[in-house]
Amino acid sequence: VRSVDWVDGHLLVIDQTLLPGELRHVELRTVDEVIDAIKRLAVRGAPAIGVAGALGVALAALLAEQSGAGPDAVRRDAARIRAARPTAVNLAWAVDRVLARLDAGTAAVVDAAVAMIEADIDTNRALGIRGADWLETRVRPPLTVLTHCNAGGLACVEWGTALGIVRALHERGAITEVLVGETRPLLQGARLTAFELGAMDVPYRIVVDGAGPGLIARGVVDAVLVGADRVAANGDVANKVGTYPLALACARARIPFVVAAPESTLDASTPDGASIPIEERDPAEVLTVAGSPTAPAGAQACNPAFDITPADLVTAVVTEARVIEGAPF
Amino acid sequence: VRSVDWVDGHLLVIDQTLLPGELRHVELRTVDEVIDAIKRLAVRGAPAIGVAGALGVALAALLAEQSGAGPDAVRRDAARIRAARPTAVNLAWAVDRVLARLDAGTAAVVDAAVAMIEADIDTNRALGIRGADWLETRVRPPLTVLTHCNAGGLACVEWGTALGIVRALHERGAITEVLVGETRPLLQGARLTAFELGAMDVPYRIVVDGAGPGLIARGVVDAVLVGADRVAANGDVANKVGTYPLALACARARIPFVVAAPESTLDASTPDGASIPIEERDPAEVLTVAGSPTAPAGAQACNPAFDITPADLVTAVVTEARVIEGAPF
Numbered sequence: 162v163r164s165v166d167w168v169d170g171h172l173l174v175i176d177q178t179l180l181p182g183e184l185r186h187v188e189l190r191t192v193d194e195v196i197d198a199i200k201r202l203a204v205r206g207a208p209a210i211g212v213a214g215a216l217g218v219a220l221a222a223l224l225a226e227q228s229g230a231g232p233d234a235v236r237r238d239a240a241r242i243r244a245a246r247p248t249a250v251n252l253a254w255a256v257d258r259v260l261a262r263l264d265a266g267t268a269a270v271v272d273a274a275v276a277m278i279e280a281d282i283d284t285n286r287a288l289g290i291r292g293a294d295w296l297e298t299r300v301r302p303p304l305t306v307l308t309h310c311n312a313g314g315l316a317c318v319e320w321g322t323a324l325g326i327v328r329a330l331h332e333r334g335a336i337t338e339v340l341v342g343e344t345r346p347l348l349q350g351a352r353l354t355a356f357e358l359g360a361m362d363v364p365y366r367i368v369v370d371g372a373g374p375g376l377i378a379r380g381v382v383d384a385v386l387v388g389a390d391r392v393a394a395n396g397d398v399a400n401k402v403g404t405y406p407l408a409l410a411c412a413r414a415r416i417p418f419v420v421a422a423p424e425s426t427l428d429a430s431t432p433d434g435a436s437i438p439i440e441e442r443d444p445a446e447v448l449t450v451a452g453s454p455t456a457p458a459g460a461q462a463c464n465p466a467f468d469i470t471p472a473d474l475v476t477a478v479v480t481e482a483r484v485i486e487g488a489p490f
Numbered sequence: 491v492r493s494v495d496w497v498d499g500h501l502l503v504i505d506q507t508l509l510p511g512e513l514r515h516v517e518l519r520t521v522d523e524v525i526d527a528i529k530r531l532a533v534r535g536a537p538a539i540g541v542a543g544a545l546g547v548a549l550a551a552l553l554a555e556q557s558g559a560g561p562d563a564v565r566r567d568a569a570r571i572r573a574a575r576p577t578a579v580n581l582a583w584a585v586d587r588v589l590a591r592l593d594a595g596t597a598a599v600v601d602a603a604v605a606m607i608e609a610d611i612d613t614n615r616a617l618g619i620r621g622a623d624w625l626e627t628r629v630r631p632p633l634t635v636l637t638h639c640n641a642g643g644l645a646c647v648e649w650g651t652a653l654g655i656v657r658a659l660h661e662r663g664a665i666t667e668v669l670v671g672e673t674r675p676l677l678q679g680a681r682l683t684a685f686e687l688g689a690m691d692v693p694y695r696i697v698v699d700g701a702g703p704g705l706i707a708r709g710v711v712d713a714v715l716v717g718a719d720r721v722a723a724n725g726d727v728a729n730k731v732g733t734y735p736l737a738l739a740c741a742r743a744r745i746p747f748v749v750a751a752p753e754s755t756l757d758a759s760t761p762d763g764a765s766i767p768i769e770e771r772d773p774a775e776v777l778t779v780a781g782s783p784t785a786p787a788g789a790q791a792c793n794p795a796f797d798i799t800p801a802d803l804v805t806a807v808v809t810e811a812r813v814i815e816g817a818p819f
Contacts, residue, residue, distance in 0.1 A: 181786040309700075340792065343776065343784065345674060345698040351777075351785040359786055366792040367776055367785055369674040371638075371699040371732020375797030378734065403700020405707060406735030413738065447672065447696055448680075450779035455672065456680040456696055457510040457688055463669065463695040468704030 164315045165204055165212045167275050170223055172216050176203045177315055177349075181356040192221050192238045199245040199252070202347060206316020207390045207426055208285070211251030212277050215259040217242040219274035222267045232263055235270075247438040248399055248467045249390035250428040281318040284423045284481040289325030292421055292479040293333065296326065296384060299417060302335035304383040307373055309342040310401035311353035312388025312421060322421035323386040324357055326479065331363050339365040340382060342373050342403060346446040346464065349401070370403045374410035385411050389422040389478075396472030396487055397434030402465055408474035412488070417476040424480045434469035442466045493644045494533060494541045496604050499552055501545050505532045506644055510685040521550050521567045528574040528581070531676060535645020536719045536755055537614070540580030541606050544588040546571040548603035551596045561592055564599075576767040577728055577796045578719035579757040610647040613752045613810040618654030621750055621808040622662065625655065625713060628746060631664035633712040636702055638671040639730035640682035641717025641750060651750035652715040653686055655808065660692050668694040669711060671702050671732060675775040675793065678730070699732045703739035714740050718751040718807075725801030725814070726763030731794055737803035746805040753809045763798035771795045 162184075166173045172189035178201065179185050187203065189195045195217035198204045204213045221238035225231065243256040255277060262269040296304065306327065310316075313324035321328065330336045339358055344350035351367050358365040368376065376382055385407050391399045398404070398420050411418035431437055444462035448454060456462070478485040491513075495502045501518035507530065508514050516532065518524045524546035527533045533542045550567035554560070572585040584606060591598040625633065635656065639645075642653035650657065659665045668687055673679035680696050687694040697705065705711055714736045720728045727733070727749050740747035760766055773791035777784060785791070807814040 342700070343674070345672070345700065348784050351789070355785045355789050359789070364790075366773075366790045368792050369699065369731065369776055371671070371674065371730075371735065372792070372794055372797070374735040374738065375731060375794060376792070378798065401700075402698065402704060406700065406703040406738065409703065409735065409738040409742065444695075447698055450784070451782045453780045453782065455677050455779070456684045460680070460684050460688070461693075461695045463697050463701070463705070465701055465704060468701070469707065 163318050164209050165216065165318055167216050167278065171220065172213065174198060174204050174213065175315065177205055177353060178203050181352050192217060192224070192242065195220060196242055196245045206311060207249035207251040207388065208281050208317040208322065208423055209315070210246060210249055211255035211425060212281055212318055214242050214252045215255040215274040215277045218256055218259045219271040222263065222270040226267045235263060236260065246440060248440045251425050254425050278318050282320055285317050285320040285322060285325045287481040288322055288421055288423060288479055289320060289329040291481070291484060292326035292419065293329035295477065295479060295484045296330065296417070296419065297335060300383045303337040304330065304335060305337045305340065305381060307340040307342070307377065307382045307385045307407065308354060309350060309387050309404055309407060310344045311349040313354055313357040315353050315357065316388060322388045322423065324354065326386055326421055327363060328361060331361060336363055339363055340373070340376060341365050341367045342370045343367050344401060344403060345370055373407050377407070377410040377414045377416065382416060384417040384419060386419050386421060389420050389426050390467055391431065391437050392420065392422055392427045392478055393431045393433045393437060394429050395433045396475060398470045398475055399434065399437045399467045400470065402468045405468040405470045408470040412474050418474060420475055420478045422478060422480060424482055427480065434471060437469060440466040492647050493538050494545065494647055496545050496607065500549065501542065503527060503533045503542065504644065506534055506682060507532050510681050521546060521571065524549060525571055525574045535640060536578035536580040536717065537610050537646040537651065537752060538644070539575060539578055540584035540754060541610055541647055543571050543581045544584040544603040544606045547585055547588045548600040551592065551599040555596045564592060565589065575769060577769045580754050583754050607647050611649055614646050614649040614651060614654045616810040617651055617750060617752060617808055618649060618658040620810070620813060621655035621748065622658035624806065624808060624813045625659065625746070625748065626664060629712045632666040633659065633664060634666045634669065634710060636669040636671070636706065636711045636714045636736065637683060638679060638716050638733055638736060639673045640678040642683055642686040644682050644686065645717060651717045651752065653683065655715055655750055656692060657690060660690060665692055668692055669702070669705060670694050670696045671699045672696050673730060673732060674699055703735050706736070706739040706743045706745065711745060713746040713748060715748050715750060718749050718755050719796060720760065720766050721749065721751055721756045721807055722760045722762045722766060723758050724762045725804060727799045727804055728763065728766045728796045729799065731797045734797040734799045737799040741803050747803060749804055749807045751807060751809060753811055756809070763800060766798060769795040
């Protein structure tokens with residue numbers, strides 16, 4: 162089941178806001194629908210929004226061809242898609258890459274975008290196996306790992322980055338259990354990672370986000386595996402809010418803190434974490450759960466969607482091509 | 491408004507599970523009702539459950555006198571109250587202290603328990619002023635502070651420990667804003683601390699628990715103030731799960747991590763944090779919010795209610811009598 166796909170000239174995506182209750186596919190037939198799906202996290206996860214953004218540009222090119230609008234219209238649409246979410250660099254990277262084919266014609270744009278679907282799957286398989294190989298030599302299996310948010314097949318086209326490593330380890334019988342941070346405010350861990358681990362038959366338990374560091378300190382976790390939205394040139398990592406405290410706890414407990422991210426998430430043009438734009442989302446996400454208020458009427462909230470983990474806390478960044486080893490553990 | 495009080499021979503408590511939606515007082519007229527109120531967190535917060543436990547013993551003594559049951563029945567009831575929750579030492583401390591008066595008769599037991607109500611208020615006022623004095627000399631006001639869970643008037647009889655310091659600072663015009671960790675799973679921050687800060691007219695914003703460390707790293711927080719359920723002899727602190735990551739972040743950011751706790755929370759008989767029993771609560775608390783499921787059907791969860799912050803991460807423990815800086819006491 163692909164989280165993002167291209168069918169008959171439009172996008173077909175899983176609406177991840179409805180999971181785990183409902184697995185519904187939604188067709189995206191306009192650029193505005195693509196942007197809306199990315200903004201409201203119907204499609205989410207750095208690799209997945211990269212592919213969705215690329216397919217959005219393909220859609221823009223097709224629609225422009227049908228309506229007779231020129232390449233400038235496509236470029237304007239591409240700029241709007243590119244700006245839909247600021248933190249994950251994959252979105253800008255994928256939009257730019259596909260848009261560069263515009264002079265070669267609409268078919269070239271569509272081909273480049275569609276090629277990203279298969280490329281993402283291949284990338285994640287390679288990354289998962291590489292990460293599993295690396296971890297198995299560093300920590301004696303079977304492993305209890307902790308993950309945060311969702312870096313699974315839903316965050317990519319399929320297979321997953323951090324959960325791709327879990328999948329590869331599980332196929333080798335090397336996973337005891339996965340602890341899953343629920344990932345407030347939008348509960349991607351409790352909703353999506355739990356859904357994927359259940360489908361993989363991997364034993365798991367959900368924990369509140371505040372509990373991870375204490376469990377790491379108690380010695381019950383062998384490694385933390387997370388995805389990334391952007392890795393700066395100096396190795397600082399932007400990922401879902403709540404990642405940084407896990408890295409702090411890993412460093413103190415001397416266990417590996419492993420970031421799984423395709424090469425397209427590595428951003429040589431951003432010097433460091435302080436230069437990565439952190440998306441601030443609607444306070445209402447914090448003040449409600451599934452539509453129910455959690456706080457007094459009139460309460461205010463602050464809702465940064467990401468945090469920065471400094472490079473010195475990162476044991477390894479695993480990509481499809483290499484393992485960049487950082488701080489020893 | 492007192493969270494716990496003694497009226498006409500029974501307990502009168504605020505049912506904190508209903509806040510902020512409803513401020514309802516509940517009468518507790520049997521020992522089982524007292525135990526149930528403590529277990530389901532209708533009464534919560536280390537000082538408050540200490541006072542409730544003491545009043546529970548008074549209730550047991552009165553009921554035993556009325557029914558003709560002997561002192562052994564009171565001791566059995568006291569043992570059950572004492573075991574209602576394991577982590578906060580105040581409960582055992584208060585029960586033991588009141589029970590020691592049993593040989594002097596029922597009136598002596600009731601007097602000792604009722605005296606704890608006023609003593610708790612006095613203790614917290616002194617603690618709040620001492621903590622505010624200490625902080626004002628360490629960090630240039632006005633301050634943005636971050637707190638977790640609820641260490642306010644609801645966690646005590648009134649006034650509060652960590653929020654007592656906030657209250658004292660606010661009265662001096664020394665608070666810019668309080669950031670409040672929502673405190674999953676039971677949202678004591680979003681529900682109770684927000685309710686109290688609103689009533690005090692202190693500006694505040696709620697954040698998800700994963701966000702605190704990243705905000706500390708970004709330099710927007712001047713100090714973290716939390717309560718405690720037990721401070722071990724070596725200075726390790728047990729407090730609501732999610733406290734430890736804040737302490738890790740404070741140490742890295744070189745800002746004060748301040749624990750506000752009455753002397754009764756300091757437990758010389760527990761050598762270190764590893765010796766403090768950590769309450770494991772019902773996984774259903776993690777898997778639901780306000781009764782709505784957050785995870786797939788059949789999902790498992792792990793629900794430790796507290797974590798341990800090692801003494802070397804604690805800048806100061808503020809009590810009603812002293813400020814214990816850095817070193818173990």
